[in-house]
Amino acid sequence: MPTAGAATPDPAARRRPAAAAAGSGLDDPHKKDIAMQLVSSAENSTLDWKAQYRYIEDIGDGRGYTAGIIGFCSGTGDMLELVELYTDRVPGNALAGYLPALRRVNGTDSHSGLGSGFENAWRAATADPAFQQAQNDERDRVYFDPAVARAKADGLRALGQFAYYDAIVMHGPGEDAVSFGGIRRTALSRAASPAQGGDETAYLNAFLDARKAAMKTEEAHSDTSRVDTEQRVFLDDGNLDLDPPLTWHVYGDRYTIGQ
Template sequence: MARWIRWMMAATVAACVLCGAASADPLTTTQRRVADELVSVFENSSTHLQYGYIENLHDGCGLTAGRAGFCSATGDMLMTVETYADSDPQTPLAHYLPVLRDRAATGSARTSGLGQDFVADWRQAAQDATFRAAQDQVVNVLYYTPATVMAAAARLTTPLAIAIFYDTAIEHGVEKDPDGLPALIDRTRRRLHALPGRAVSERRWLATFLRVRHADLLHPHNRARRVDWPDSVGRVDALAALLREGHMGLTPPVRVNPWHDTAPFVLR
């Protein structure tokens, strides 16, 4: 089964759980904006969501694009273009759907058929509010909603905890593989022999989770990610700093400096 199909199935199950477990977004509008900006800093080094970003990072994922790093090899890029084409069948991006379906079905990083015309069409589409909304929708379905469900199941209640799970879902995925968010949660629970509660505080549990995630980024089970993931540990270090500083409510302004090569980013 193609990876993107498994992602969609996992997200659908999570969404169904959410419908029964909660009636509203656990974050306020401001907290969600801060969480989105945090992910954007980690993904694109900007507090402004980069809907028009597109690049071949040569990391085994094909083209990487959009506000959440949608990839042609994993299927979330396909889902984004399909969602947009449902609203605007005349979009030039619809022309590339057969190629995107082939890459997603095979997990191929090949970019033939997705050359400069596709790059230009993606950047042009990013000027359209409907395309930006399609990206937002895919982020919610594949990453944010599953993250909130898993946070609730892990007895995590703070906005920072949800943001940490959200960012982890974006980078690691929500699949049940050794590098996915569910596996990291399970390893944290086994290390502490508990979920947050009387025996373990939420802050201690999250600190342990971030150490588990840090170790996974340095030595991922997925051999393809051993090329790029070690370079991304700065995002985990930045989240750990927010935890130490007590930013549990994501109350702006929030300052993060994951790469330490520029001034801190200020999330407002």
């Protein structure tokens, strides 16, 4: 029996889901690791994202080399910024000598001054924990932290935060129609975000629709399974907190995170 002056318990409150606890978004270390595994399943066809520090290849998407845990590209500036950061921390490292070439090819798909020597130096550098940390830090600065902050401001829980992160990784943080900013803008023109009083599921469906349309403008990204059979699966299941167990498919391959 409640004491005098105490609020009377609301029986319905026990049936309502609790509000997302602090730290239950992607900034929670376990949820962040899940996000890394989800991206790796699409980017590298494996859940072992930590094995991707040494990854480097040209995937033919017009961005030059794609490398590392988040697909830093020689043609888009983020690979250059990563190597500059690493060189600031470890002068004379194996990649430092390629900085002039990286500056020249930035904005193009050229390998001029890079080639197999650069590929070998990249793989060798990944044995250095300082280079791994530099990759982590640049991933967070350029992609992860801005995506999570923007999603939280839009009132989105972990799944929405991941949808933003995956989009900014693939499309970049720009504002044109096929970059993250443009995709978000299109979604907001079709559905209100939770921060605007809208329904979270309806807004995320609008965002994923806009994301698919952007992906289809590039042949290299025309397979939209990372939306259709990954993110949309979690959304249709009502798993807005991205709680495991999770099962999904990318490019026809099945993946599971048990806990």
